[in-house]
Amino acid sequence: MKSRTADIHLVSSHREVYEPCDDSFALVDALLADQTNLINHNPKLCMEIGSGSGYVITSLILLLKESLPNVHYLATDTNPIAARVTNETLQAHGVSAEVVCTDIASCLEERLSGLVDVMVMNPPYVPTPEYEVGVEGIASAWAGGENGRSVIDRVLPVVDRLLSERGWFYLVTLTSNYPSEICLVMRERGYASRIVVQRSTEEENLIVLKFWRDEDEESVVKETASVSFLTQFSRSLSSFVEKQWR
Numbered sequence: 185m186k187s188r189t190a191d192i193h194l195v196s197s198h199r200e201v202y203e204p205c206d207d208s209f210a211l212v213d214a215l216l217a218d219q220t221n222l223i224n225h226n227p228k229l230c231m232e233i234g235s236g237s238g239y240v241i242t243s244l245i246l247l248l249k250e251s252l253p254n255v256h257y258l259a260t261d262t263n264p265i266a267a268r269v270t271n272e273t274l275q276a277h278g279v280s281a282e283v284v285c286t287d288i289a290s291c292l293e294e295r296l297s298g299l300v301d302v303m304v305m306n307p308p309y310v311p312t313p314e315y316e317v318g319v320e321g322i323a324s325a326w327a328g329g330e331n332g333r334s335v336i337d338r339v340l341p342v343v344d345r346l347l348s349e350r351g352w353f354y355l356v357t358l359t360s361n362y363p364s365e366i367c368l369v370m371r372e373r374g375y376a377s378r379i380v381v382q383r384s385t386e387e388e389n390l391i392v393l394k395f396w397r398d399e400d401e402e403s404v405v406k407e408t409a410s411v412s413f414l415t416q417f418s419r420s421l422s423s424f425v426e427k428q429w430r
């Protein structure tokens with residue numbers, strides 16, 4: 185199978201738009217690792233939240249295009265310059281997606297509810313003071329507030345509403361975001377999860393998670409314990425694991 189991702193030389197750029205970096209590459213590597221599953225999954229609608237330069241959504245399209253020529257693609261970003269740059273990157277690769285400048289998916293939720301088969305996001309995940317979250321310009325690309333979770337925590341319920349019954353969600357996280365806690369929050373909503381890619385750079389420990397609906401997960405949580413207890417437990421466990429990694 186021919187595996188083509190976006191050509192970094194054709195990716196458009198702007199000083200106010202996040203350039204593809206280790207986290208973007210980790211997300212695309214996760215999609216590459218899951219390419220056969222994605223093709224067999226036969227998605228009708230794929231979406232990226234926070235598309236930035238367009239490197240990830242363009243790569244996803246290129247990975248699926250040959251086997252699945254009729255998939256519809258959507259991308260959103262709060263940064264209007266990023267929306268423009270995403271369009272330029274798509275065009276440079278001869279592919280297309282609907283690019284919308286909005287907060288997460290706010291003007292699309294009604295239209296897309298229960299329809300998205302594959303969702304991907306490399307969110308602003310860097311722990312920062314809360315006031316840095318959502319500011320204008322490039323800082324909104326990385327500023328994630330307390331534990332880097334401000335945007336992530338707002339995205340999770342939206343993802344749950346938009347994903348189809350067989351929907352998959354790929355999310356980039358750092359160990360300092362408490363990824364196991366994110367898995368528990370999603371588990372309460374009935375999602376199973378696994379790590380697709382795990383990568384340690386000098387600066388950060390990146391983990392790309394994949395979520396999918398699994399009825400068994402929901403019943404396990406209901407039967408065993410309250411999520412607040414599990415959340416507390418997972419946070420302690422994450423701190424412990426993170427200390428071991430440092």
Ligand SMILES: C[S@@+](CC[C@H](N)C(=O)[O-])C[C@H]1O[C@@H](n2cnc3c(N)ncnc32)[C@H](O)[C@@H]1O
Pocket residue numbers: 202203204205207208211233234235236237238239240260261262263266286287288289306307308309318324325326335
């Ligand atoms: C870490 S960058 C990732 C960019 C690109 N997906 C990549 O992997 O290279 C995060 C992107 O999310 C966008 N973003 C931040 N908050 C957002 C929100 N509430 N809704 C939609 N996009 C958001 C930023 O503007 C930025 O382009």
